[in-house]
């Protein structure tokens with residue numbers, strides 16, 4: 001057991017409600033300890049909720065509201081950041097996601113990728129862990145992803161880059177949320193060129209093996225039930241739809257930031273009272289779509305599906321955050337246990353923790 005653990009200070013850029021921060025504080029590593037150094041988030045409501053979960057020892061972190069204020073080579077009059085060794089960033093993904101326009105980096109929000117590059121170029125942290133939607137790998141037939149990878153490899157003094165395409169349900173959460181992770185470490189010849197993805201976790205052994213396990217069974221606010229005037233739009237199966245209307249999915253569809261808008265049933269998560277009260281999560285009951293009481297997920301269920309502790313729901317209530325605000329914050333977040341598994345595995349491997357059983361799988365090297 002090492003007495004002097006390496007302190008790794010992190011910058012939670014575009015930090016939202018803190019999926020990365022929650023992941024970081026849950027990591028108990030033998031060789032290093034993660035320390036909070038900087039947080040940047042433009043959304044005041046996200047900042048409010050985030051700040052509810054700061055421990056006393058972390059109180060001295062620096063907050064920046066707009067990433068455009070950060071000092072970099074291109075913004076030499078900006079605010080200098082406190083030192084950090086690890087950059088986390090779940091950069092805004094609307095411009096890359098399926099529902100957005102998919103303009104890629106030309107879009108204003110896509111430009112924030114360049115802010116990440118500017119920060120890496122100026123502060124040259126030892127590590128970074130970035131997260132984005134998987135769909136970005138299909139933009140311009142994959143060219144955008146290749147451009148991003150080569151930019152991340154060559155920025156600053158150069159980084160060894162590992163890119164993983166992961167799904168939350170492989171990492172302890174009942175959700176089909178797919179995310180791309182870009183993990184970089186300063187170039188170092190002792191590191192492999194290729195690292196397999198983090199080892200998977202059996203969903204059956206997780207706190208919530210299915211969504212059914214986390215659904216609130218009683219006293220759900222009537223506002224979460226589909227209003228009568230909206231039912232037809234949500235539940236009507238247009239013959240042109242390719243997918244199925246399927247409700248009562250035991251693994252959730254990816255949560256969206258706009259789930260308060262009553263999306264169609266084949267695009268979001270809806271559950272019938274019959275399913276919620278049933279005994280077998282794996283059997284989808286045959287319900288009468290015309291008469292059955294059907295609802296969206298509640299904020300508490302949303303936090304759970306994303307891996308946040310239940311206390312987020314209590315604090316959000318105390319802060320008076322509306323349902324739509326909470327759905328936006330939840331839907332934008334990085335799933336906590338997915339992020340935790342990525343960070344832990346990446347840092348364990350970078351730090352040569354050979355005795356740790358999680359260090360596995362240096363696959364055959366490739367260039």
Ligand SMILES: C[S@@+](CC[C@H](N)C(=O)[O-])C[C@H]1O[C@@H](n2cnc3c(N)ncnc32)[C@H](O)[C@@H]1O
Pocket residue numbers: 014015016017018019020040041042043046065066067068089090091092093112329332333334
């Ligand atoms: C994909 S979300 C990341 C959420 C975060 N990983 C979490 O777990 O909650 C992107 C975040 O970037 C924030 N953002 C967008 N533009 C920004 C800017 N110019 N400066 C700082 N934050 C910004 C958004 O408000 C949003 O919370």
